Amino acid sequence: MTDLTLAVALPLLAAFVRPLFNAGALRWLGQLIGPVVLALVTVILFAHWSTFSEPFAIALGGFAPPLGIAFYVDRMALLFALAVPLVTLLLWPGDDGADGARRQSLTLLLAASLTGLALSGDLFNLYVFYELAAVASYGLVAGNGSSAGYVAAFRYLMISALGSVVGLLGIGLVYFKTGTLNLAELATLGNELADPQGLAAFAMLAIGFGVKAEMFPVNGWVPEVYGAASRRVAALLAGLASKLAVLVIVRILLLMFPSDEARQLLLVLGILGVVSGELAAYQARDMARMLGWSSIGQLGIVFIAFSLPGEAGLVAGVAAALHHLVVKSALFVLAGPWGGAIDRLRGAATVSALGAGLFVLFALSLLGLPPLPGFWSKFLVIGGLADAGTALHYLGMAAVLTGTVIEGAYLLRVITTLYAPPAGSPAPPRQRGSDLLTAGLFGIALLAAAVMIDPLWQTLDALAVSGVDTAAYQQTVLAAQEAHP
Amino acid sequence: MRNIATLLFLGGLAFLLIVITGSLDFGAPPMRIGTQIQAATAGDVGTANIVTAVVLGYRGLDTLGELSILFAAATAGGLVLGSAAARARPDGGFILRAGADLMFPLLLIAGLYIVIHGHLTPGGGFQGGVILAAAFFLPLLARPGTTPGHRWLMWIEGLSGATFIVIGLLALYRGDAFLTPLFDHGTLGELVSGGSLPLLYLAVGLKVGAELAGLLMRLAQDDEVTS
Numbered sequence: 153m154t155d156l157t158l159a160v161a162l163p164l165l166a167a168f169v170r171p172l173f174n175a176g177a178l179r180w181l182g183q184l185i186g187p188v189v190l191a192l193v194t195v196i197l198f199a200h201w202s203t204f205s206e207p208f209a210i211a212l213g214g215f216a217p218p219l220g221i222a223f224y225v226d227r228m229a230l231l232f233a234l235a236v237p238l239v240t241l242l243l244w245p246g247d248d249g250a251d252g253a254r255r256q257s258l259t260l261l262l263a264a265s266l267t268g269l270a271l272s273g274d275l276f277n278l279y280v281f282y283e284l285a286a287v288a289s290y291g292l293v294a295g296n297g298s299s300a301g302y303v304a305a306f307r308y309l310m311i312s313a314l315g316s317v318v319g320l321l322g323i324g325l326v327y328f329k330t331g332t333l334n335l336a337e338l339a340t341l342g343n344e345l346a347d348p349q350g351l352a353a354f355a356m357l358a359i360g361f362g363v364k365a366e367m368f369p370v371n372g373w374v375p376e377v378y379g380a381a382s383r384r385v386a387a388l389l390a391g392l393a394s395k396l397a398v399l400v401i402v403r404i405l406l407l408m409f410p411s412d413e414a415r416q417l418l419l420v421l422g423i424l425g426v427v428s429g430e431l432a433a434y435q436a437r438d439m440a441r442m443l444g445w446s447s448i449g450q451l452g453i454v455f456i457a458f459s460l461p462g463e464a465g466l467v468a469g470v471a472a473a474l475h476h477l478v479v480k481s482a483l484f485v486l487a488g489p490w491g492g493a494i495d496r497l498r499g500a501a502t503v504s505a506l507g508a509g510l511f512v513l514f515a516l517s518l519l520g521l522p523p524l525p526g527f528w529s530k531f532l533v534i535g536g537l538a539d540a541g542t543a544l545h546y547l548g549m550a551a552v553l554t555g556t557v558i559e560g561a562y563l564l565r566v567i568t569t570l571y572a573p574p575a576g577s578p579a580p581p582r583q584r585g586s587d588l589l590t591a592g593l594f595g596i597a598l599l600a601a602a603v604m605i606d607p608l609w610q611t612l613d614a615l616a617v618s619g620v621d622t623a624a625y626q627q628t629v630l631a632a633q634e635a636h637p
Numbered sequence: 638m639r640n641i642a643t644l645l646f647l648g649g650l651a652f653l654l655i656v657i658t659g660s661l662d663f664g665a666p667p668m669r670i671g672t673q674i675q676a677a678t679a680g681d682v683g684t685a686n687i688v689t690a691v692v693l694g695y696r697g698l699d700t701l702g703e704l705s706i707l708f709a710a711a712t713a714g715g716l717v718l719g720s721a722a723a724r725a726r727p728d729g730g731f732i733l734r735a736g737a738d739l740m741f742p743l744l745l746i747a748g749l750y751i752v753i754h755g756h757l758t759p760g761g762g763f764q765g766g767v768i769l770a771a772a773f774f775l776p777l778l779a780r781p782g783t784t785p786g787h788r789w790l791m792w793i794e795g796l797s798g799a800t801f802i803v804i805g806l807l808a809l810y811r812g813d814a815f816l817t818p819l820f821d822h823g824t825l826g827e828l829v830s831g832g833s834l835p836l837l838y839l840a841v842g843l844k845v846g847a848e849l850a851g852l853l854m855r856l857a858q859d860d861e862v863t864s
Binding site: 160294439 | 639646650653654656657660661666667668669671673674677681690695696697698699701702703705706708709710713715717723726752768787791792794795796798799802806808810813814815816817818
């Protein structure tokens, strides 16, 4: 069995050497290296996923944890890690000259760091990968070349830097109180972090990692960046990067802060995210901004789901996160040529029937129309909230339902605009073939999930059972010696 | 409205930090990992400089991540600044030219010394790399007309980064975990000791040097173009 660290090391290696093959006889090698490496990583991860039996840990550098850094591999980590190269491959940036090489390098760095976020079991190592993802995405956002891109990237950089400092303070506080950074060892020290200082540390970590996860107080960058960046980059950030940041927050919550207060904090932030995101999306008149605000709302639902205790919360959260990954990536790809005011899109369905049809499919799934997967993910969240049954949970339920209604209002407004009779000149824009292909692949994945909802359910259940098993996490990581599978 | 919200947020954050700082008892932090690493370094890694053992051994993956962050920043900088062509500029003058000529070999030696002795004394790839970058940037300041060797800087950058990963992958090929130090530890405190860690630091030094030199050159050119 090939080693899983390759999933991080190979994209990094490819990113380092990608600029060298930008001209001359080896230009074709440069073009190929990114997609080939990502495909290889997908194969490696899929091989692990399909033969997975029980969680294991990798002691990097041969130093047994907690001294060294450890990777922890369970179904949840593998699933999210597998999504990274797959989605990156689907959203691979085209090549145009020297800038194309740089963009591809940054995309590879982003893929490597996101895989690292899924696998790493060390608090500071998570921070390093998170920073790598952040710096790579500044470059991708600014790399658009437009002045709006520069402004958005600068704003993003400022908010992200603030979040990073706060997150680093949180890590410092944890290290000061416990003297270790290994998540498994921190999990054994639960009661040392179960005081107000520990809760403050959790809040700081959540804000730090929450910047990319579009968490409530630190998501001001979202609409601007998604409005200014190229749609594929926006899809990559909104669809993929945010989910890996969510996964980090969930791991931290499960392992280090298994207290009700921490869960309530996440629930409150999630509710605020849903309400503020959906209301702002309703007001938005620009397609990309609307999708950006709606993505904040959707991630609020994801946070609400993960704040539910036990396996039910994990199942609901992972389902909502994966659903949003597929749907929002596809919507951003479809929105590529549909930038600017939504009114401009009158009659777009007559120009591009397939594009409009796919948009309707994804919008309906986002709303939660049965039998599309979006229905099941919202159903799980609502059911979990009803079971938990405190006043705060009922408030969360009200927020999710109200959010869905608002969502319905603005998505149906777009759909009716798309299918309205054309307003004459200028003709509404149409998608490129490659974008339609990408969105079509996402659409097939969505429909396949709708058909195979039962096996999917069982997989998620198994995933959640091992995901909440923090005792197994501790034993597996702390028992990992130099020899590893 | 937005400003008020930002102010409230920052005020809350400041209050939180003050309260936390006030409530921590400084002076006796728990040293779970620290003491273990101090005790184990000489036997496990074999470097006289314990910091190096942590940077390249115990937390080698973090260092690879830091290298990648620097690379991402340089690449993003290149994307924003573009590849401006060198232009004819006024000469730096005799004093700067002679000074740069004089300094170049000294900086080179100092930088390489700090890189190569990173596993023995304070210093290492990051610190030495910055001095190397200064060594190559100084002649450009003195003779602004010369075309900087962007191409070979790029090759050094790419290949040294690749070397770091390949050394890590060699361990994988041998059956150990990624980034396990290769070779024997040697005698503690000797120049040739610490296994493959000095090689890793050399790769770090070259990569940091090439990256910073390239970034500085690009900034200097861009400054010239826009002003």
